Amino acid sequence: MKPDLSVPGKRVLITAGASGIGRAMAETFADAGARVHICDVDTAALAELAAARPTITATVCDVSDVAQVEQLFNDVTRILGGLDVLINNAGVAGPTGRIEDIAIADWEQCIAVDLNALFYCTRLAMPMIKAAGGGSIINLSSAAGRLGFPLRSPYAAAKWGVVGFSASLAIEAGPEGVRVNCIQPGIVEGDRIDRVAAAKAQAYGISLEEQKRRMVQAVSMRTMVTAQDIANMALFLASDAGRHVSGQALPVCANLETLA
Numbered sequence: 001m002k003p004d005l006s007v008p009g010k011r012v013l014i015t016a017g018a019s020g021i022g023r024a025m026a027e028t029f030a031d032a033g034a035r036v037h038i039c040d041v042d043t044a045a046l047a048e049l050a051a052a053r054p055t056i057t058a059t060v061c062d063v064s065d066v067a068q069v070e071q072l073f074n075d076v077t078r079i080l081g082g083l084d085v086l087i088n089n090a091g092v093a094g095p096t097g098r099i100e101d102i103a104i105a106d107w108e109q110c111i112a113v114d115l116n117a118l119f120y121c122t123r124l125a126m127p128m129i130k131a132a133g134g135g136s137i138i139n140l141s142s143a144a145g146r147l148g149f150p151l152r153s154p155y156a157a158a159k160w161g162v163v164g165f166s167a168s169l170a171i172e173a174g175p176e177g178v179r180v181n182c183i184q185p186g187i188v189e190g191d192r193i194d195r196v197a198a199a200k201a202q203a204y205g206i207s208l209e210e211q212k213r214r215m216v217q218a219v220s221m222r223t224m225v226t227a228q229d230i231a232n233m234a235l236f237l238a239s240d241a242g243r244h245v246s247g248q249a250l251p252v253c254a255n256l257e258t259l260a
Helices: 020-031 043-052 066-080 104-131 153-176 191-204 208-217 227-238
Strands: 011-015 035-040 057-060 085-088 135-140 178-185 249-252
Touching: 011 020, 011 066, 011 104, 020 035, 020 043, 020 085, 020 227, 035 043, 035 066, 043 057, 057 066, 066 104, 085 104, 085 227, 104 135, 104 153, 104 178, 135 153, 135 227, 153 178, 153 249, 178 227, 191 208, 227 249
Parallel strands: 011 035, 011 085, 035 057, 085 135, 135 178, 178 249
Antiparallel strands: none
């Protein structure tokens, strides 16, 4: 039987959905027939997306703030009337530096956005997805969630945490028809990886061009991936074609061998 990657009428919430990977996922799901609601802290990006894609609804929300997450889910209930798919996409790069040089506030902020926020959203989404008869939760981890990442310990710690959270929740929620997976992007083209590369180049005392060369040399296919590659995987996992995939950490990275 031909796989069906459409998601007609599915009610989908995507955090940090106004730009980058989040926007690619929002547009991909909307094009596949879903009703999509997003949140973001970037009001300019939200306004631009609203103008370009008015059917995608939105809430301004910092998902590391419990009170704002509660308001987000009030909006989701009011606008979508329920939930079938949650995509925990929000994340920050965190500090770059040796562990002894990382400020406690920078560690805490990275964990708050990259791990705590995932819990805040999932605990409110789960009853809604169960009430819908089951569905899909997709968490964004990273290649840093399967490899060591020197000078980026806070980020790696959070992204390994996402893997453990997802695997545990898949076992817990599977009997009620809820699939839980995480995606592990590799080096994704765009502004965010440019900022990470610049910080790493400064930490190593090399040029930005040399740092980017090192990064791609560590990929078997010698290429970065795109936001659309990540969106395609998310759509597969949420669609009927992925109905028996759960508890998995799925790299989309062109086989990233090591993080430098």
